[in-house]
Amino acid sequence: MENVFSDTYFMKKALQEAEMAFEKGEIPVGAVIVIDNRIIARAHNLTELLNDVTAHAEMQAITAASNFLGGKYLQNCTLYVTLEPCQMCAGALYWSQISKIVYGARDEERGCIQLKTKLHPKTIMVGGILADEASQLLKRFFIEKRNLN
Amino acid sequence: MENVFSDTYFMKKALQEAEMAFEKGEIPVGAVIVIDNRIIARAHNLTELLNDVTAHAEMQAITAASNFLGGKYLQNCTLYVTLEPCQMCAGALYWSQISKIVYGARDEERGCIQLKTKLHPKTIMVGGILADEASQLLKRFFIEKRNLN
Numbered sequence A, B: 001m002e003n004v005f006s007d008t009y010f011m012k013k014a015l016q017e018a019e020m021a022f023e024k025g026e027i028p029v030g031a032v033i034v035i036d037n038r039i040i041a042r043a044h045n046l047t048e049l050l051n052d053v054t055a056h057a058e059m060q061a062i063t064a065a066s067n068f069l070g071g072k073y074l075q076n077c078t079l080y081v082t083l084e085p086c087q088m089c090a091g092a093l094y095w096s097q098i099s100k101i102v103y104g105a106r107d108e109e110r111g112c113i114q115l116k117t118k119l120h121p122k123t124i125m126v127g128g129i130l131a132d133e134a135s136q137l138l139k140r141f142f143i144e145k146r147n148l149n
Helices: A007-023 A057-069 A087-096 A131-148 B007-023 B057-069 B087-096 B131-148
Strands: A030-035 A038-044 A077-083 A100-105 A124-126 B030-035 B038-044 B077-083 B100-105 B124-126
Touching: A007 A030, A007 A038, A007 A057, A007 A077, A007 A100, A007 A131, A030 A057, A038 A057, A057 A077, A057 A087, A077 A087, A077 A131, A087 B087, A100 A131, B007 B030, B007 B038, B007 B057, B007 B077, B007 B100, B007 B131, B030 B057, B038 B057, B057 B077, B057 B087, B077 B087, B077 B131, B100 B131
Parallel strands: A077 A100, A100 A124, B077 B100, B100 B124
Antiparallel strands: A030 A038, A030 A077, B030 B038, B030 B077
């Protein structure tokens, strides 16, 4: 029997969060954090609504997951995020010692890979899961935004 | 007449915040954000109390300053922080487009200089203001912590 709790399964949940951001006029990025196949945090980008550059999906998800676990280290947790983390989020993930990061689309310009942000030695990162869906949503957002202005 | 609103003046305020962190058993790092010689945000590290790796002094100060200004960009603002920002905080400062960062002590191991975190082209950074005071406070914290355990 196929394992329903695949990376694609959880990335779809992160994409649902990204769609919520889209509907609020936020750059559509979503994230979930999972432990033992259970989602313990869901978040989407809220930088516009909160007027706060720190309100990326990943940052809120890290805070929510730590709150749920009652501890600041996210061992045995996996973050699913629709867009490759930026320096800030990768820096936060470094401190969290999270076990795994799974991202969707690459951010060639301001992502942590291009900018060589240091990850924790305990963290592994894989990318490209539902990348097209994540990047199509971002493209659609910027096209609609441009047409409105 | 000497300008009372020097970098040293505001760094002393950041050090007072660091001392508050110390008293709470937090790694003693403090920050203030200043615009037109006026302090609009004060914060200190609260990662232990909040169980949250994102609760660095700088992150809280950015959120508070944005809240005060009603906008997410910190143009014409200066951050004073007792310790050189880490990747996460420097990454957040990148997004904020803050005009100036003034830090106290260097963080040779996990600071943004060593780890080459990208700052915004609009941002200038200077260091070494009351560096000894900031680093003595950190050293005292880790000695006391070691003696307690």
